[in-house]
Amino acid sequence: MPIKLTSIPSILVGLRFVLALLLFFDALDHQTSWFFILAYLLAVFSDIFDGIIARxxxxxxIQLRQADSWADICLYLCVALSIWLVYPQxxxxxxxxxxxxxxAQVTLFSLSLLKFRKFPSFHTYTAKFWGLTLLIATVSLFVFNNSVPFxxxxxxCYLNSIEEIVMVLVLPIWQCDILSVFEAMEKRKSLLLEADSVKEA
Structure with a gap:
């Protein structure tokens, strides 16, 4: 049965969940093979292209973007567990x-849950840069045994957390794919104006 083009983003998100678990299983014996870096790079590329293809x-x-956020959490949790198994020091x-x-991340997620009853799914520029630095740090550690890029x-992570905490506080309702705190400010203005116009009508 042929795969529909519209299913590709969902498949890439699902692939990231699978790859995350495979990373953890590869590290269970307290060492990693060449597969670890290959799978990790594939997971990162799936994260880059799922959003591009979806757009x-x-x-x-919204459901796809939320699933994308959960896949990211799963991936980096498994990477953290793998580091603990292989490089605990x-x-x-x-x-x-x-x-x-x-x-900082727990504060962000807690505020979003309290205010919106949902986890944040902003996909900001700072989150993208954070992901890039995590890529560099992880490859540096597992390939070159160098932890300095962490x-x-x-x-x-601090910068992204602070920005997204401010965005949660600023936005009146839950939103996804808000790329920066400046865009969140503009979105807040438009949402409040829209709410005022509805009241006046």
């Missing part, structure tokens, strides 16, 4: 900045 095919639904060395990063990834 081109006009199938970028790295997580110990970075424990304080990592705990602060986790606290400082940059952690810094981008």
């Amino acid at each position: 081109r095919l006009n199938v970028s639904t 790295v997580l110990i060395d970075f424990r304080l900045p990592l705990l602060l990063a986790v606290a 400082w940059l990834a952690i810094a981008l």
